[in-house]
Amino acid sequence: MxxxxxxxxxxxxxxxxxxxxxxxxxxxxxxxxxxxxxxxxxxxxxxxxxxxxDDAFGWFAARRFTFPKGEALPLATLAPPCGVRAIAVRALDKAGIAWRERFVGGGVTAVIAAALAGLAIAPLARRIAPPGLVDLGPEHKLPRLGSxxxxxxxxxxxxxxxxxxxxxxxxxxxxxxx
Missing domain, CATH: 3.40.190 (D-Maltodextrin-Binding Protein; domain 2)
Incomplete structure (x- = not known):
């Protein structure tokens, strides 16, 4: 029900x-x-x-998302003070991975839509990542985001x-x- x-x-x-x-x-x-x-x-x-x-996080993007060669990693996030955004940005900075905000959504649904459209990669909790998004973090050696x-x-x-x-x-x- x-x-x-x-x-x-x-x-x-x-x-x-x-x-x-x-x-x-x-x-x-x-x-x-x-x-x-x-x-x-x-x-x-x-x-x-x-x-x-417990929410485990990952780097979710559409299967067709292509990592830019020689450019900053495009992110889809919520605006500050989003805690998940802060975790992701800290992890990228610590790993020395250049990033830029490609899409800033007013809600998680908008962030998911941007990732599904292939615009950027989104740090998301695994439980809310819909079909159509895959965790590309391990494949592309992005830093672990924890939980x-x-x-x-x-x-x-x-x-x-x-x-x-x-x-x-x-x-x-x-x-x-x-």
Missing amino acids: PLLERLHAISANLTLAVTIGFSREMQEAYDAGELDAVIVRQEGSRRGGEKLA SKVMLHSKVGDPAKLAALRAVAATFRSLATS
Whole structure:
């Protein structure tokens, strides 16, 4: 059963307000009491929360993507302060690989579209890379990007809201392992 249908079945009176943004900004809003719960990439040494998944990253591009010879590696990323972008740029700089931003998307869907179109290579979590994109990192000796934890932080106490949040967490876990 799709997630929104499950949430409606839990409580027809539940009001959902979903905000999508950079993990750091969402964590700050949660800490300020502006959000009841957040699902974010773990940043720094923060403690607490419930681990939903480990996200391994790779260098994803369309099969037809060709690496430019003698030119900077074209990247498709989200704008700063994207944590995945920061990891990728740091890894390339440390490896001495020249890079340039070819596409800066306002959302991960746009970044994926640019990679699928063959415009650039995108640092992405493996679980969100769609069919049609392949990890070209090992083949082209790009630096490893490692992984990060995806965490749920919640201040929810209301039973109906808590049941809905449990459904969201279960759905996220099932998608992360499929």
